[in-house]
Amino acid sequence: MRLLVSALEVSANIHLSTLKKELGEDVELVGIFDKSLGTPYVDISDSAIMGFVDALKKLPFFFRLADKMVELAQNCDKVLLMDSSGFNLPLAKKLKKRYPDKEIIYYILPQAWAWKRKRIKVLERYIDHLCSILPFEPAYYSKNAPIEYVGHPLLDIIPHYKESLSPKIEKIVFMPGSRPSEITKLFPLYKELARKLDIEATLVIPKHFSQEKIERLYGETSGFTISYEPYEALYEADFAFICSGTATLEASIIGTPFVLTYIAKKLDYFIASRLVKLNYIGLGNIMFDKFKHTQLHPELIQNDVNVENMLKEMERFDSGKFLEHSRELRGYLQHGSAKNVAKIITGK
Numbered sequence: 001m002r003l004l005v006s007a008l009e010v011s012a013n014i015h016l017s018t019l020k021k022e023l024g025e026d027v028e029l030v031g032i033f034d035k036s037l038g039t040p041y042v043d044i045s046d047s048a049i050m051g052f053v054d055a056l057k058k059l060p061f062f063f064r065l066a067d068k069m070v071e072l073a074q075n076c077d078k079v080l081l082m083d084s085s086g087f088n089l090p091l092a093k094k095l096k097k098r099y100p101d102k103e104i105i106y107y108i109l110p111q112a113w114a115w116k117r118k119r120i121k122v123l124e125r126y127i128d129h130l131c132s133i134l135p136f137e138p139a140y141y142s143k144n145a146p147i148e149y150v151g152h153p154l155l156d157i158i159p160h161y162k163e164s165l166s167p168k169i170e171k172i173v174f175m176p177g178s179r180p181s182e183i184t185k186l187f188p189l190y191k192e193l194a195r196k197l198d199i200e201a202t203l204v205i206p207k208h209f210s211q212e213k214i215e216r217l218y219g220e221t222s223g224f225t226i227s228y229e230p231y232e233a234l235y236e237a238d239f240a241f242i243c244s245g246t247a248t249l250e251a252s253i254i255g256t257p258f259v260l261t262y263i264a265k266k267l268d269y270f271i272a273s274r275l276v277k278l279n280y281i282g283l284g285n286i287m288f289d290k291f292k293h294t295q296l297h298p299e300l301i302q303n304d305v306n307v308e309n310m311l312k313e314m315e316r317f318d319s320g321k322f323l324e325h326s327r328e329l330r331g332y333l334q335h336g337s338a339k340n341v342a343k344i345i346t347g348k
Helices: 010-023 051-057 059-073 085-098 119-126 180-197 211-218 230-236 246-254 266-275 283-292 307-315 319-333 338-346
Strands: 002-007 028-033 078-082 103-107 129-132 147-149 171-175 200-204 224-227 239-242 258-262 299-301
Touching: 002 010, 002 059, 002 085, 010 028, 010 078, 010 338, 028 059, 059 085, 078 085, 085 103, 085 119, 103 338, 129 338, 171 180, 171 230, 180 200, 180 211, 180 258, 180 307, 200 230, 224 230, 230 246, 239 246, 246 258, 246 283, 246 319, 258 307, 283 319, 299 307
Parallel strands: 002 028, 002 078, 078 103, 103 129, 129 147, 171 200, 171 239, 200 224, 239 258, 258 299
Antiparallel strands: none
């Protein structure tokens, strides 16, 4: 089988890697994905963007890329779209118009329950299999929608969880994100905080970053132990400060107490704050709020992100309650999803 894949995000490709193992050698990947998984038409390092402003700058590139994906689909048996709804939803429309009988699977769905709920009708119309990774998500779709909860992919790849916590914070991990705009805003604050705490500090850097990129984005990193393994770093740490994104859910599942810190570009934050109707921005908080109606971890956003506030949140953090909630969250998510999605793709 030849499978056309559109996976533009680093996080999507982590889950694609697990899925590829379940699919086996009989399935060849074609399209947009990380070059470690095969021979893509476009490697994801060429396509990563952050926010509305960056997206506008790269529109011509993505228009050309979508047309090429439609061409590639001609010689593929099925289509797998992962996350990145800004690109993948218009692509789904193009594909269905050209190949009405070609099966399209969407794994890691757009967060239509959070904003732009009109996209739900578009998804139901153009996608043949909607693979939800959030237990509450199917309830937002119509009764006959082709959607099912397949489990959360992080439970496929996180190797171990905390069963207990140290009574004293001796090791802190700092995760300032993977986007240049995130790192340049947060890491200077993390450095100042680490100096104040005078504690063993670990900095997690995305493993696909080149040395030149590391030096340009982070600058001086003395005083930090560098790690390229986020799960191990989180598991070994007593506390963490994390930029919003998948890493916050990873820490929530592993059981590492943390504070979310997020500083967006002003225009992006202005637009998002008027479009997104959510109580929280952290994925762990969003999920926990859905079934427990309470907060899992603190969030510091925009101007509230400063060293003084980060210290306050760390000092008053209830680690025991957090660990208990972390176990509840894992139970809520139930299981991993790679095997279930592989069955949908192969029909076996």
